[in-house]
Amino acid sequence: MTDVQTVRGPVPAEQLGNTLMHEHVFVLGEEMRQNFPDFPDRWDDDVRVADAVEKLRQCASRGIATIVDPTVIGLGRYIPRIQRINEQVDINIIVATGIYTYNEVPFQFHYTGPGLLFDTPEPMVELFVKDIREGIADTGVKAAFLKCAIEEPGLTPGVERVMRAVGQAHVETGAPITVHTNPHTGSGLVAQQVLAEEGVDLTKVVIGHSGDSTDLDYLCEIADAGSYLGMDRFGLDVLLPFEHRVGTVVELVRRGYADRMVLAHDAACFIDWLPAAGKAAALPNWIYTHISDDVLPALRERGVTDEQITTMLADNPRRYFSA
């Protein structure tokens, strides 16, 4: 059986247990935080770490054994802080490598790469593979999956460059992939096409944020190509209300797709994109415990069985991370 890399070291895949497949601990602009520490909220490292420990303990207390954190470059990945938190709370945290952009690549890649001023092989591939094989920076923590994004602007040159690099790193390492997509622009299908061109095994791909859509034709097309649907924004009710999110999962289960869905909130202990008080008021359910406390009971009420819930919450994540 495969060992899966986590912040605390390798864990056998069969021990991952109930897994939330897309949760951030922090989403931060690290450069912003260091230079404008009062915007949008005062940053205090000790306070934020203690808050994260408490929120992750709440999550674990519901029987969640693992969270999968796709915070990569562009979202403020900083592993030493995650290690400090994980020392104080008993939960598996699986971390990622990759780049999060809707448009261009970071400037550090503008002049270096195939056909550029400094004409080299794609440096992203080497960086991603190193994170997976050797570990992230000098933390000793290895990334266990790859992440990229394709949003409303579609397959821009920068988005395509990152996506192909992610695909190549997958082919080299076998690490699975999560893609942030916008289902309303059909970008999950574009991601599948580009990744397939790179030789990616589409059964090792989560098409993230598919749960923002109720378009069953679109969702079934993605699932029929083999990928997992990320029903992963429970609590983000401004984008799609609770009843629609739940109803879509129920209908897909009824059609036989329980083995093609994974569940999560895409929540964070702290995200500097929104003022904290405003976020808490506008999105009270955008927290790690909403699925356990509200979504699973609603699914059961509508006929989803415990076995089907286990498929989505434990079996699919285990298969995704197993070689």
Ligand SMILES: [Zn+2]
């Ligand atoms: Zn996310």
